[in-house]
Amino acid sequence: MIVSNRKDLKEIEKYIENLDKFFLIGCSECATLCGTGNEEAILNLKQWLEDNHKKVTGWMIAKTGCQILGTKRELSQYKEAIEQAQCIMVLSCGAGTQTITELFEEKPVIPLNDTLFIGNMRRFREFEERCRACGECFLAITGVCVVTLCPKSMLNGPCGGYKEGRCEVNPLRKCAWIIAYETLEKRGLMEKFYENILGPKDWSKANSPRQLKASTGYSKSKTEDPKEK
């Protein structure tokens, strides 16, 4: 999921100084799990705006904010409330916010959240970054994502900086490579891992912005190299 966090109110204040009427949009996917785009978050924001003598013309929660066509369809029934508003506030990740930007070119669209990372939820609303969307997944080899969990994205084993198995960057965390080692050992793949060297990583696969036309079949496309086409 995409983990997001509510912006500081001071920052939000800066964006809305000269605006009075707002329409609010949440998202029922990741932002709801994060508590940044669910009904409670929307109602709290509404209350805060009204306490600051602003008007909320309406609000809704998109099913999947990053889905452009679906969201457009859902919004059609709020046409009037949106027309009355001077500004739309979006309580989702950056992708959801840009759906709205694309749909309402003439109105200011303000993100209420900062988008942080792709992560997992361990306990209720406790999130851990797990993937950097590097474009070429190595999890089959290393078990845990060393590209993300090692602050140096080391592909071939640990640096010399860990102490008692703890990472030099954050001693509260176990060194990602110690975890990867344990995984390799348990899987009986340690020796095999060291026969080769992983990398240099092809970071061009992570160059932004990326686009994809997905296919669902495995029959042909699986082994085809898109570069050869």
Added chain:
Amino acid sequence: MSNLKKKLVNGEFVVTAELTPPKGPEINQMIDKLKELKPLVDAVNFTDNPSGKMRMCSLAACKISLDLGFEPVLQMTCRDRNRIGIQSDLLGAHALGIRNLLLMTGDHPILGDQKEAKPVYDIDSSILIRLINNLNNGLDINGNRLNGKTEFFYGGVVNPNAEPLIPQLKRFEQKLKMGAEFFQTQMIFEIEKLEKFMDYAQRFNTKVIAGVVIIRSKKMLHYLNSKVPGVSVPKWLIDKIEGFNDEDVEKFGIDFTAKLILNIMEKKICHGIHLMAFSKVEEVKNLLNYIKI
């Protein structure tokens, strides 16, 4: 062939020392230190923004050293440059006459004085070592042909104090496979740990230079222990020093390191020593006089 390589290959015991380039444009102090060090050691390593603290580049410092007729070791990390920058800097270093390289991944910027910097780590130290292997074969990292071959003598680092140790041993082996010609260790406080590592390393026929540090003060020891990645000072050593006054610490520091070095030499544990993190040439002089290399 670099002098350092010649000596190591001939089985002579080498002594190197570490200098950190200045924080600022003023180089006279560094030059003074270099002149004093010249008769004492075989080569001097110039660190690459150690602990992520911004300093003058080691490449320039190496060139200054060469101009003074003194062989440098260029330390190069993966922290601040991508593969293009690294290769480009290394070709430049070669053109200036720099031949010895010590390659490492590098401490994370969050530990330094430019915490907001974007860490690069485009490649890690194993790949960096293979990259130099390529350059020496007249190829860039992608296998494109260069207009000639470099003649670098290049080494990697290893931390015999690491716990757990096996991942370090595996890394060591991997760096050997990638072509590393020698190794320099993280600072050693306990000879047993070095011996344990060397028991393993000896089967690979490589050269290992042991990192040692002259303990100067309690503060320094605490700093090394808590702030320097990969350095753990054994508790008994910290406890021991706690009881000394400042003057005694200095005496003890020289004595302790001298004994460590003598031990390494007598038992022929390693092929050289590398004096790390010092600020006074006087200390190096005292130490080397003490052990009379």
